[in-house]
Amino acid sequence: MKTTVHGGSDAPVLALDNIHKAFGGVVAVEDFSLELRAGEIVALVGDNGAGKSTLVKMISGVHAPSSGTIRLDGEAVSFSDASVARAHGIEVVYQDLALADQQPVYMNMFLGRETVRGPLNLLDRKAMMRETQALVDELDVRIPSAKAIIRDLSGGQRQGVAIARATHWARKLILLDEPTAALGVAETAKVEDIVRTLRERNIAILIISHSLDQVFRLSDRICVLRRGIQIGVRETAKTDKNEIVSMITGVG
Numbered sequence: 744m745k746t747t748v749h750g751g752s753d754a755p756v757l758a759l760d761n762i763h764k765a766f767g768g769v770v771a772v773e774d775f776s777l778e779l780r781a782g783e784i785v786a787l788v789g790d791n792g793a794g795k796s797t798l799v800k801m802i803s804g805v806h807a808p809s810s811g812t813i814r815l816d817g818e819a820v821s822f823s824d825a826s827v828a829r830a831h832g833i834e835v836v837y838q839d840l841a842l843a844d845q846q847p848v849y850m851n852m853f854l855g856r857e858t859v860r861g862p863l864n865l866l867d868r869k870a871m872m873r874e875t876q877a878l879v880d881e882l883d884v885r886i887p888s889a890k891a892i893i894r895d896l897s898g899g900q901r902q903g904v905a906i907a908r909a910t911h912w913a914r915k916l917i918l919l920d921e922p923t924a925a926l927g928v929a930e931t932a933k934v935e936d937i938v939r940t941l942r943e944r945n946i947a948i949l950i951i952s953h954s955l956d957q958v959f960r961l962s963d964r965i966c967v968l969r970r971g972i973q974i975g976v977r978e979t980a981k982t983d984k985n986e987i988v989s990m991i992t993g994v995g
């Protein structure tokens with residue numbers, strides 16, 4: 744008998760079937776297929792212009808695929824915009840953080856989706872602070888407090904907050920687009936620790952990274968794109984940097 748998870752079957756969290764995207768005459772992604780399972784980290788790698796961001800934008804509802812199917816828990820979905828993808832439990836963390844600098848951490852956590860109370864729909868700051876504190880503690884995002892103002896935090900702490908926010912809202916899938924590109928070595932290590940914690944929460948993660956060291960540290964599988972074409976998918980434990988570099992460049 745099949746176990747039922749999330750009201751679906753044992754289907755992958757995300758399945759991309761024969762996805763194709765053209766912008767006018769430019770083919771950005773060609774015939775792309777990939778499955779992601781809960782608790783799995785898959786890295787998407789490729790040179791500039793390979794089609795990585797376009798793929799993330801299709802999964803997150805920013806662009807519609809020209810053809811092909813996106814399935815969540817086995818069900819075909821089509822997102823008219825990013826808010827619909829978010830309502831399906833998909834969150835994206837970009838390198839240029841979409842945080843409100845002047846606001847405290849807890850307000851950023853709930854930006855646009857604030858908890859309210861009573862007939863007047865007043866902001867329930869205490870509840871938001873409590874939930875924020877519990878989550879940053881759980882993920883070990885080291886910030887002075889849930890009340891700290893974003894502009895007073897380091898780049899690594901901010902990225903930690905952005906990932907915590909995604910974790911709070913993502914029920915199924917988090918897309919990380921170069922999450923550590925702007926960070927130093929120690930901050931990168933901290934953010935990678937947080938990403939590993941997400942795996943334990945059974946969230947599927949797709950990460951775009953230009954750092955192959957990072958890709959090898961974090962991922963379970965690596966998917967290589969070159970000029971919009973899916974070159975191959977490898978299990979991280981069964982490949983090495985030389986193979987991935989030659990897949991990315993087409994040389995060797």
Ligand SMILES: Nc1ncnc2c1ncn2[C@@H]1O[C@H](COP(=O)(O)OP(=O)(O)OP(=O)(O)O)[C@@H](O)[C@H]1O
Binds near residue numbers: 766792793795798
């Ligand atoms: N909105 C758009 N309109 C027209 N062409 C686009 C658009 N977005 C992307 N492209 C083209 O699609 C191709 C793939 O671009 P994409 O940004 O997805 O690559 P990428 O792998 O994310 O690159 P990078 O690592 O530089 O961010 C490129 O040829 C790009 O010029």
